[in-house]
Amino acid sequence: MVKINQVDDLPTWYDLEKYGDCESFDGAEWLYQLDRRVDILRMHPDFNEGCNTRDEVERDIVLDVWKESMKEMMESVRQEPMSFQGFNRTDSCFRPSLSVSRVTRRDFKIQACMDEIARRKGEKIPERSDWWRVVRGDKELRPDEDLPANPLFEFDYHMNGHSSIPVLKVDLCATDSVLIASFERWLKEERARRPSHACKREKPSYRDWKRYGLLPYMDLLTWSKENDYQVPHHIMAQAVGYKKGGDSFRKTVPKLASDLIKSLSELEALVALEIDSERFKA
Known part of the structure; x- marks a missing residue:
């Protein structure tokens, strides 16, 4: 593994200025851009839950397959990190699921x-x-x-x-207030029964992700995984424009990225609500 000791050692395609537009992103735009990157990273052996190989030869084979199969997608993100080609929040192909929906x-x-x-x-x-x-x-x-x-x-x-x-059943003859109270009671009992499944109570605060340097970090993470490079946290923080230094970066951004690679479901649920609200206003 090669260690990157300075920002000048980062790839020539990388330019932090290309990511400036994400400051104004809404939830749907964040979801679209994250989905581009998660599709790539989730297939890497370090993030792929279905790949638990410890054999070095087998891992090298899996890595070679990952590099080859993701090559075109990686190139697309690197050339146009903020591309929205094919993005349409009203399209049926981009319709996140609400947290509560029909079975x-x-x-x-x-x-x-x-x-x-x-x-x-x-x-x-x-x-x-x-x-x-x-x-x-x-x-x-x-x-x-x-x-x-x-x-x-x-x-x-x-x-x-x-x-x-x-899977729940809902009596639509009941009033909204009764249904909401009933669901709150059921949810309280279910959370108590399975505390390990309790999620964070706050919404994903995607408005902080620009200053975290989340998207450039994920692109540099992909590059480091592809080439077996180690990028120290203080170098990565400097590269993605994270102002609070390497130690703060280490405690914040890698975990956030890792959680999003595992699942975008919380963000999807939030975006679904935002899109529904837009439709009601229209």
């Missing part, structure tokens, strides 16, 4: 598919055969019969680091 047939199909994959891999999974018989209509329940699961339906998709997703 669809597709949700059940995905869970059934992931169950089958896990079963074939020999993983121990909850017994859900009755779920799929009922969903397919292969089995009728008697009035006094219930499925042996509590909670009854809960999606998990067998993804590490992602909490399960409960």
